């Protein structure tokens with residue numbers, strides 16, 4: 241491994257002295273496959289993880305200069321219910337990152353950047369698991385997203401539970417859940433969101449009108465999301481999961497579920513000589529995890545399910561520190577003033593203003609999206625602690641929302657038509673703007 245670590249500085253230099261982009265050195269020159277059209281126009285108010293607002297919608301058109309026939313590249317993707325989206329945090333401002341960050345869930349305490357989902361990382365790359373609503377020609381329609389309008393997307397990969405979700409070798413009934421039970425909270429409580437409304441098919445992928453609101457500086461660590469419900473049936477699509485109820489039980493009682501695929505991949509990539517140290521390390525990890533969860537000294541019967549199996553009949557198996565699951569505050573009750581209710585009606589089709597949403601299909605859906613965003617408390621720790629009485633603004637679809645936060649609630653005061661339209665950046669210009 242040391243050899244590899246030293247390879248970095250040996251990257252061939254271009255005449256200008258910069259490291260030349262080359263696959264072998266990892267200096268990858270990226271070219272976005274497309275720019276996301278999202279119902280969120282600015283960072284403020286954009287959910288910290290996709291699970292927070294299942295109604296959030298976006299569309300990605302594959303650029304023609306990536307593939308002459310973009311639709312060819314999407315062939316077969318429609319058979320999957322969820323996709324990983326790899327993207328660039330292009331609105332991070334100056335590319336700055338620190339080894340330790342202060343995720344909202346730690347309320348000011350620090351942790352290593354790589355143990356978080358902070359947007360501020362050495363390579364400003366984000367990873368979101370989104371629901372795939374439909375594929376149409378060279379465009380994919382997504383829901384349950386946490387990216388803003390104009391986000392450069394680097395890649396799409398299908399979510400495959402067998403690969404992407406570590407599983408236990410042991411059947412559910414063999415797992416010793418007793419000793420852990422007291423330590424873990426039900427997923428429904430810990431997730432802090434109750435946004436389980438039905439999904440709708442998305443709207444068109446037209447240009448959206450958006451307003452920009454002041455972007456808040458925030459460092460975030462993000463929720464690990466609970467396993468989502470995969471009940472949607474599609475032609476020739478295989479259901480890849482155990483029943484949601486089974487999984488829920490396991491999430492509730494045994495270990496926090498996770499979408500991380502790191503365990504399986506790590507095993508595949510290790511050579512035989514690494515095996516012993518890997519196994520030893522594994523033992524240490526188990527001990528560390530026990531320690532992290534306060535299990536040390538508890539029942540000697542505690543067993544950690546191993547995560548080797550690839551079959552679908554295994555239970556999800558991963559561990560996250562408790563602070564990830566513990567919301568800094570319980571989810572907020574969201575209410576709308578009569579004025580705000582009226583405002584919302586005006587934005588809806590047939591409403592007095594005759595304006596229709598670009599992403600949402602109805603006023604009700606827009607309302608539920610606003611509720612979902614606010615109930616998860618989108619404010620930064622700084623705002624929560626020091627600017628409690630300040631108004632909070634965000635834009636979703638064509639709605640510019642003004643609200644305030646009180647003890648345990650958020651109240652929507654006004655909803656106006658977002659005034660400043662956000663045009664999709666021309667891809668060619670974007671490349672220049674991104675410096676690539």
Ligand SMILES: C[S@@+](CC[C@H](N)C(=O)[O-])C[C@H]1O[C@@H](n2cnc3c(N)ncnc32)[C@H](O)[C@@H]1O
Pocket residue numbers: 283284286287288289290328329330331332357358359365366367368369386387388390391392460461462
């Ligand atoms: C904490 S990140 C998590 C993103 C992804 N799920 C991940 O884990 O990598 C989500 C936050 O990033 C910010 N964000 C979204 N799109 C962005 C973009 N294109 N540039 C900069 N920040 C963005 C928003 O504030 C959003 O709340």
